[in-house]
Amino acid sequence: MNVNGQWIETKQANISILNRGFLFGDGVYETIRTYAKKPFALEKHFERLKYSAEKLKIELPDLSLLTSIIYEGIERMTALIEDEEIYIRLIVTRGTSEFSLRIVSASPDFILIFRPLKSSGKEGVKIKISRIRKIPPESIDPRIKAIGQVDKILARLELSEDEYEAIMLSYNGYLAEGTMSNIFIVSNDRLITPSLETGILSGITRDVVIEIARKKSIEVEERFVELSELFNADEVFLTHTSAEIVPVRYVEKIEKKIGSITSILKAEFREYINEWLSNKNPG
Ligand code: PMP
Numbered sequence: 226m227n228v229n230g231q232w233i234e235t236k237q238a239n240i241s242i243l244n245r246g247f248l249f250g251d252g253v254y255e256t257i258r259t260y261a262k263k264p265f266a267l268e269k270h271f272e273r274l275k276y277s278a279e280k281l282k283i284e285l286p287d288l289s290l291l292t293s294i295i296y297e298g299i300e301r302m303t304a305l306i307e308d309e310e311i312y313i314r315l316i317v318t319r320g321t322s323e324f325s326l327r328i329v330s331a332s333p334d335f336i337l338i339f340r341p342l343k344s345s346g347k348e349g350v351k352i353k354i355s356r357i358r359k360i361p362p363e364s365i366d367p368r369i370k371a372i373g374q375v376d377k378i379l380a381r382l383e384l385s386e387d388e389y390e391a392i393m394l395s396y397n398g399y400l401a402e403g404t405m406s407n408i409f410i411v412s413n414d415r416l417i418t419p420s421l422e423t424g425i426l427s428g429i430t431r432d433v434v435i436e437i438a439r440k441k442s443i444e445v446e447e448r449f450v451e452l453s454e455l456f457n458a459d460e461v462f463l464t465h466t467s468a469e470i471v472p473v474r475y476v477e478k479i480e481k482k483i484g485s486i487t488s489i490l491k492a493e494f495r496e497y498i499n500e501w502l503s504n505k506n507p508g
Pocket residue numbers: 256402403404405406407426427428429430431464465466467
């Protein structure tokens with residue numbers, strides 16, 4: 226891993242207990258993955274990181290420095306593992322301060338963790354509707370990808386071992402998102418997903434899926450979605466960076482089929498990645 230520009234073994238790495246990320250969850254993060262050992266959608270991840278950091282007034286390190294660390298980390302990992310893709314967690318915290326929450330002008334810390342990617346290719350998972358509701362977006366902007374995640378932790382505590390994701394509703398009862406994923410449903414051959422105004426994270430995989438679907442002339446609706454629409458849907462899937470499109474088999478006790486639109490989108494996602502790789506001209 227890399228801490229503030231220094232390469233170090235995970236077990237040796239240490240960060241002050243006065244770090245505000247540790248004390249208060251005062252920091253932002255991104256999860257990035259590779260395809261053919263190239264970091265996917267890096268610009269979009271940086272854009273989102275910049276948005277999160279700006280909102281929290283955390284100063285980001287130079288993005289070209291982060292980029293070069295990401296490429297070097299991938300190279301270092303490639304020397305250790307051959308076949309697997311790489312998972313990269315990029316964290317920037319406000320740095321260290323005293324125990325008070327009072328905002329001080331600390332010097333931010335950044336950490337990059339590199340791991341073999343494990344969660345690819347999940348199929349037919351089970352999801353649960355959480356009792357935890359999202360905070361109104363006017364109150365806490367859900368597009369801030371912050372490391373402090375008490376709502377998501379409470380939601381995941383409700384899950385049993387065989388349940389993959391807890392789906393949260395918005396404060397006013399609309400279908401919103403999972404703790405780590407966005408949600409899509411298919412109903413009468415239309416692809417429906419909660420709109421950003423519902424109060425969700427603008428998922429990068431979500432963006433790609435919407436783009437792909439429109440290209441394939443699948444009708445896409447981004448809007449407020451009722452919970453009953455999820456229960457009645459023909460197909461349901463989740464999206465997130467590390468696992469792409471994850472078909473859902475059970476919405477609580479209701480069985481769903483892994484239908485043709487989900488399968489088309491999964492195949493098209495592969496195609497999209499192949500095209501991206503050939504444009505990138507990976508060597
Ligand atoms: N919603 C939430 C709350 C998340 O934490 C994530 C994971 N970053 C997502 C959606 C999916 O976003 P992405 O496709 O960018 O991984």
